[in-house]
Amino acid sequence: MVSDRDERDHFSGRVRRYAKVGATLGGVGARMAGQRYLGLPKDRAKNAAELRRALGGLKGPLMKVAQLMATVPEAMPEDYVRELSTLQSQAPSMGYAFVRRRMASELGPEWPKRFRSFEPEAAAAASLGQVHRAVALNGKALACKLQYPDMASTVQADLAQLRFIFGLYRRYDPAIDTRHILEEIAARLREELDYEREASHMRLYAGMLDSVEGVRVPDVVPALSTKRLITMNWLDGESLLAFRDADQDLRNRLAERLFHAWYVPFYRYGVLHGDPHLGNYNATDEGELNLLDFGCIRVFSPRFVGGVIALYRAIEANDEAAAVAAYEIWGFKGLSRAMVEALNLWARYLYAPLLEDRRRRIDEGAGVRYGAEVAANVHREVRRLGGVAPPREFVLLDRSAIGLGSVFMHLNAELNWRRLFETLIEGFDAAGLERRQTKALAKAGVPAAF
Secondary structure: OOOHHHHOOOHHHHHHHHHHHHHHHHHHHHHHHHHHHOOOOOOHHHHHHHHHHHHHOOOHHHHHHHHHHOOOOOOOOHHHHHHHOOOOOOOOOOOHHHHHHHHHHHHOOOHHHHEEEEOOOOOEEOOOEEEEEEEEOOOOEEEEEEEOOOHHHHHHHHHHHHHHHHHHHHHHOOOEOOHHHHHHHHHHHHHHOOHHHHHHHHHHHHHHOOOOOOEEOOOEOHHHOOOOEEEEEOOOOEOHHHHOOOOHHHHHHHHHHHHHHHHHHHHHHOEEEOOOOHHHEEEOOOOOEEEOOOOOEEEOOHHHHHHHHHHHHHHHHOOHHHHHHHHHHHOOOOOOHHHHHHHHHHHHHHHHHHOOOOOEOOOOOOHHHHHHHHHHHHHHHHHHOOOEOOOHHHHHHHHHHHHHHHHHHHHOOOEOHHHHHHHHHOOOOHHHHHHHHHHHHHHHOOOOOO
């Protein structure tokens, strides 16, 4: 049984987190405020470096949010993106004394008897929890993901401090209204605390990807899972970066399977995995792709998915009126012609690999630097035009596109991206997607709110 003392979002836990986070950010905030009100030179690069150092020592959800924000173009200036993108997701693990207490709170005091073996050292540790290898009584290899204590309080405190960080940024650059971005991040983080929901996401993905060759989803062990512990079968594999020097055919096969793992669910079911972090999947020497983490999942309306396809068609045809209609479906409001042209700069960059019917690398510009230059140009133009408020749906969709593109670049994959994409969207029908989505969500037990 879960301990209220461990898990309740209690006031004292939040106060402790406020104090810890506030102390690290207060100096940066005071210095930035002084630069503005005293007329001192604004050293954005130095401020960004200090913010990265402050967040890097905290771990927990705030660091995870910082990593996410570093991949959302235009949400932060380039200096901040460069510094925050260096944050590491590997958090210090709980000692075994903590682990024993946590396992007892989830499975009862006799929990060791429910396993043939349970490794005391964490196999992996991240921002919200850690993973231990175990062996079931029937001999099956298991992965036990155990949430850190008091995470509800930590998330609430960190979200409050995130508002502070956004406030600092808005003092200098009001180009991007971050209200909807914050709402989206808050909703997804709170969902990630619920491992029962993540278990339902795993069932959902197992169904959606059942016919996709070479992509594996772990099976949940319900009898050994709770709201804060999820037990699944162990899938062996190595990081995709370990395959950077593999032969071209293997790298292409891994990239194609990663593309399908992310976008078959989105374009056929309206479901998107919003965190393409390298720690969330691995692969085998045979080219099998293992998906490992399903905390950050979003369900989109069929209409929105149609809007994503409509924007692609508008960019393909260079049709400004169609682009305006697509952006409105996305949730952008009151866009001027000049603002549409600015947003199209970024859309053309994202859709570029899909517009050429040939085998190519995902980015044939100047790599990461080219993408950063495009983002900087868009940001400058958006700021000049008075700013824009990206809709909530933009956050994870853009996060996935940029994150996956980065992995494809690391793999130096060469594929006909247009044919992969056109095969996915061929005959798109919003009503058909809605039927598939409703059936899949109901079968897996996933709430259908968008």
